[in-house]
Amino acid sequence: MLFIFYKRMFALTRAFLDQIRSECEGAYSYSEYFGSLLSFNSHINSIVSQSMRALGIMARLTKPFNSHHCPLRLYSTHVRSKLEFASVVWNNISSSASESI
Template sequence: MKLNIAKTRVVSYTRKTNFLSYEYQLCHAIITRTSSVKDLGVFFDSKLHFHTHVNYIFSECIKLSGLIRSITYRFSSLESLYVLYFTLVRSNLEYASVIWNSITSTDANKIQRIKQKFESVCFYRFFPHISYTCNYTDALEKLSPQSLHKRRHHLDALLLVQVFRGLKSCTSLSENVSLCVPPSNLRDFSLFVVCPSNKHCSSARYAYPANSMGKDLDMFAIGTVSVNHISHVNEQKFVVN
């Protein structure tokens, strides 16, 4: 197999200011060095902060939101707007989020603004008698109270459940996270335990939202487990507590 030199890039993944930069060659041609590279739709920057990816999906989804706003001006159904939003916008905002969900709070708020802009359009069209700016909580209750940040955590928990159910394969995740067997019948316990040496890795990020559901999530039950099911379990647990 021949490699395309024009499409080959070199990226050094490190958070150090001064690092060793070596010029790699392929067929006597120097390979271009870059600070970020796109792989399967996700931009990986050299420090794995995913700022480039967040900026990319923000730019794309803002355009799609504007398109939805323009073509649905005469729509009389709120459900139709949400179908377009879920299909065109939210699917892009959540694509491969289990990879880049370690983003900063600033980037998370930036993504959340897209959802808020869409909700403001829906609110002004279908609930003109209620002030959106003064009654933001009421507006969210009428539209969709679940934030994108919470949905990404549910997707993290879903991946962990799917790995332990054998639906997906992830060797590093299954090695770093194990099931916790409580010594007695405790009311609250952690379903998953992370290896102490990997508490700051992505495996721990998957385990925390799954543990927040506790015994309310039967991960070995017959049938499929979706992100909507995990969201419902989490909401029920929040109401009970």
């Protein structure tokens, strides 16, 4: 693989990558190093607040609509998609965080 940075060319060969990998094997695992810092609570709170904000705006803007199809489509497009995006990655969250979503 070749990477070009500011007109300099660096060749990352298989031997170089294997050397880096062998040096990293003695390092701590991520869970030991980061400990409790690996938490999705702030991310979950941010996603929930953004979704509630969007839901409030949609509720105010769609009051005069006679049909219920438009608010449902807006919800599916803007709120539900935000809540479900990359949910597989943070699927193992706590039950209280799951209830807030």
